[in-house]
Amino acid sequence: xxxxxxxxxxxxxxxxxxxxxxxxxxxxxxxxxxxxxxxxxxxxxxxxxxxxxxxxxxxxxxxxxxxxxxxxxxxxxxxxxxxxxxxxxxxxxxxxxxxxxxxxxxxxxxxxxxxxxxxxxxxxxxxxxxxxxxxxxxxxxxxxxxxxxxxxxxxxxxxxxxxxxxxxxxxxxxxxxxxxxxxxxxxxxxxxxxxxxxxxxxxxxxxxxxxxxxxxxxxxxxxxxxxxxxxxxxxxxxxxxxxxxxxxxxxxxxxxxxxxxxxxxxxxxxxxxxxxxxxxxxxxxxxxxxxxxxxxxxxxxxxxxxxxxxxxxxxxxxxxxxxxxxxxxxxxxxxxxxxxxxxxxxxxxxxxxxxxxxxxxxxxxxxxxxxxxxxxxxxxxxxxxxxxxxxxxxxxxxxxxxxxxxxxxxxxxxxxxxxxxx
Amino acid sequence: xxxxxxxxxxxxxxxxxxxxxxxxxxxxxxxxxxxxxxxxxxxxxxxxxxxxxxxxxxxxxxxxxxxxxxxxxxxxxxxxxxxxxxxxxxxxxxxxxxxxxxxxxxxxxxxxxxxxxxxxxxxxxxxxxxxxxxxxxxxxxxxxxxxxxxxxxxxxxxxxxxxxxxxxxxxxxxxxxxxxxxxxxxxxxxxxxxxxxxxxxxxxxxxxxxxxxxxxxxxxxxxxxxxxxxxxxxxxxxxxxxxxxxxxxxxxxxxxxxxxxxxxxxxxxxxxxxxxxxxxxxxxxxxxxxxxxxxxxxxxxxxxxxxxxxxxxxxxxxxxxxxxxxxxxxxxxxxxxxxxxxxxxxxxxxxxxxxxxxxxxxxxxxxxxxxxxxxxxxxxxxxxxxxxxxxxxxxxxxxxxxxxxxxxxxxxxxxxxxxxxx
Numbered sequence: 001x002x003x004x005x006x007x008x009x010x011x012x013x014x015x016x017x018x019x020x021x022x023x024x025x026x027x028x029x030x031x032x033x034x035x036x037x038x039x040x041x042x043x044x045x046x047x048x049x050x051x052x053x054x055x056x057x058x059x060x061x062x063x064x065x066x067x068x069x070x071x072x073x074x075x076x077x078x079x080x081x082x083x084x085x086x087x088x089x090x091x092x093x094x095x096x097x098x099x100x101x102x103x104x105x106x107x108x109x110x111x112x113x114x115x116x117x118x119x120x121x122x123x124x125x126x127x128x129x130x131x132x133x134x135x136x137x138x139x140x141x142x143x144x145x146x147x148x149x150x151x152x153x154x155x156x157x158x159x160x161x162x163x164x165x166x167x168x169x170x171x172x173x174x175x176x177x178x179x180x181x182x183x184x185x186x187x188x189x190x191x192x193x194x195x196x197x198x199x200x201x202x203x204x205x206x207x208x209x210x211x212x213x214x215x216x217x218x219x220x221x222x223x224x225x226x227x228x229x230x231x232x233x234x235x236x237x238x239x240x241x242x243x244x245x246x247x248x249x250x251x252x253x254x255x256x257x258x259x260x261x262x263x264x265x266x267x268x269x270x271x272x273x274x275x276x277x278x279x280x281x282x283x284x285x286x287x288x289x290x291x292x293x294x295x296x297x298x299x300x301x302x303x304x305x306x307x308x309x310x311x312x313x314x315x316x317x318x319x320x321x322x323x324x325x326x327x328x329x330x331x332x333x334x335x336x337x338x339x340x341x342x343x344x345x346x347x348x349x350x351x352x353x354x355x356x357x358x359x360x361x362x363x364x365x366x367x368x369x370x371x372x373x374x375x376x377x378x379x380x381x382x383x384x385x386x387x388x389x390x391x392x393x394x395x396x397x398x399x400x401x402x403x404x405x406x407x408x409x410x411x412x413x414x415x416x417x418x419x420x421x422x
Numbered sequence: 423x424x425x426x427x428x429x430x431x432x433x434x435x436x437x438x439x440x441x442x443x444x445x446x447x448x449x450x451x452x453x454x455x456x457x458x459x460x461x462x463x464x465x466x467x468x469x470x471x472x473x474x475x476x477x478x479x480x481x482x483x484x485x486x487x488x489x490x491x492x493x494x495x496x497x498x499x500x501x502x503x504x505x506x507x508x509x510x511x512x513x514x515x516x517x518x519x520x521x522x523x524x525x526x527x528x529x530x531x532x533x534x535x536x537x538x539x540x541x542x543x544x545x546x547x548x549x550x551x552x553x554x555x556x557x558x559x560x561x562x563x564x565x566x567x568x569x570x571x572x573x574x575x576x577x578x579x580x581x582x583x584x585x586x587x588x589x590x591x592x593x594x595x596x597x598x599x600x601x602x603x604x605x606x607x608x609x610x611x612x613x614x615x616x617x618x619x620x621x622x623x624x625x626x627x628x629x630x631x632x633x634x635x636x637x638x639x640x641x642x643x644x645x646x647x648x649x650x651x652x653x654x655x656x657x658x659x660x661x662x663x664x665x666x667x668x669x670x671x672x673x674x675x676x677x678x679x680x681x682x683x684x685x686x687x688x689x690x691x692x693x694x695x696x697x698x699x700x701x702x703x704x705x706x707x708x709x710x711x712x713x714x715x716x717x718x719x720x721x722x723x724x725x726x727x728x729x730x731x732x733x734x735x736x737x738x739x740x741x742x743x744x745x746x747x748x749x750x751x752x753x754x755x756x757x758x759x760x761x762x763x764x765x766x767x768x769x770x771x772x773x774x775x776x777x778x779x780x781x782x783x784x785x786x787x788x789x790x791x792x793x794x795x796x797x798x799x800x801x802x803x804x805x806x807x808x809x810x811x812x813x814x815x816x817x818x819x820x821x822x823x824x825x826x827x828x829x830x831x832x833x834x835x836x837x838x839x840x841x842x843x844x
Contacts, residue, residue: 135557138501139500275730278735314701340500
């Protein structure tokens, strides 16, 4: 191995893939989900992969970052970070849908660094002949458990055919969806995305899931749709039913009020979204579980440092997911493999992508788990034809920034995003 | 590079080297300091180095650990940890001199893992053609600042010739010692090991240092020799003189009482010595600065996680030192190079070893700094002749466990270790 493997070129490709009409507290998923695929080239046979958000303001920053990386050694992650910081400057690029917590310049930098850090680890692993998990402290498990991620949803997008999962707008529909996902993937735990209907209806769905799946841990995530008082009431009414309640209300102060009275731990991917949130969260006791997400925590190594913090303070740990494809699934799997204190099954939207992917042989979820790759790097390879197709989708789909609220308003003109709503 | 580089053999060599009669709150350094040198062999030209304590109970654990590592891949740090945990069992091996804080099974495991983790990183770096700092997140500085470490001391060991530094038992002697160390090494900050004389005398020494070196930051470390009340009084009397006060009193509760009233931050290597100490230290506000030490925090990667915790909570960071040689100096330099928030110059005993070393070309301290190596691995190589000589010292010196108190008692039979003493 030579003592320098410089980055020769970086390719940034925005893509779009079909997404079902999944409902949440901000609206409904549009027909196309956006992502950005990063390829860091060090030669014909040495390419590192990363995957990140596809919204236009973020894509612009990723492109600016990519242009600054030529000549960087693949092992120089500190140089990666300083080059990107210089290239994008001090900017604050919020997620306008607001489903992954507040924005800050710290979080923006972390979010732009992330796909490149993953790509460098992929390259380092290939160069060293080792899987990425070996670069993150080493594998402590051979499989990684994922959770079934249930959504209230329409049968299909308005004007289109119903998708294969069909409608789920009441407890029976949610239970049917759970059966379908579990039959197909073998998930051993269940999360329901809530914040869509009044809390009583969502509690009814949780009760129906408990009746249908007496042994599976259940979670409910209303994305901050509730007041503190409503959150406390729901927590009391779901005592014994939930392994955790996720982001019932907004902010570290409100979460702490709920946590003090809730019989189950509270999880978050909205009020603890960067290292700077941790001191107040710990001091207030706002959360019992952090749902890490390497896409906005700054990459895999930063996430492994977050894991050490959670272990040190006795905070539970799992992972959050947005719509994603196989590069992110592999990255999440390597990180989880190297994280001793992964205390809950990981979230993934992957089943909702209905088989679409950019990698030629994606990891599969069998018995609710991915098998941790032991091949060099991330262990997945880009499918160039799929990338071209998905980029063509991006070119023609007309969507440039995720807008769940605006899309729902097309069909329900009176709809407004309100937080809290109940 | 192959996808497996198994450990073929591990050599564990206890060594002893001459140590001057340095005084501290537990007694005085014996004529020989003990260390253990670890060599992890993956082939004739591929050897990883580690350096750790030499006390007999620790050496026994290191030898037990070494015997369990054959066949381990050099990138499998998780496997290293689990093999060592299984090999040594749940044991608690305290440092009887008590100068590096309380003991625990967590700390014992971390202390045994550390030299092997350093050796694996040395091997990984050599295999990947990269310096160790590149495996710790990347270099953020080209030089690492060290501090002059002053000791009250006798002219020489009783019955032996005076050493080249001579006696330092009063402010004038301390100032003369500082001049000598700074002339030779160019240090830009000064630490005085206290806890030897009544606090007023040590404050006088600090005042004399301030007069002699008006621009250099000063630190005082009595190793918990004082009560809370004495600590507060000394802190008030040294207001404006010290950049920090180190371990004035014992325990997180006492330190918090002092910290609340002291005009300068408190540093520690005695009350925060493992991850499990951090939550209480943060909650109480016991310390403003953690003096990390990879020898008992579990290695370099664990120390880099500690650094993230310090940055997150706004706690200052530097490094503690015991008597050590050039492998540890290189390891500390790589860690410091990859630590953005190294906020103070690092401690080192190295000048007191008077040129003795086990490596053929040790890093040198010039203008108070080491230059960060960019060669693969740690960047230092063992000198086999030196190792043999130092091992022969060990064989014949008769010391098997550090005992500063017992050694002082030979010359002052009435001496007792008391904490607090004042």
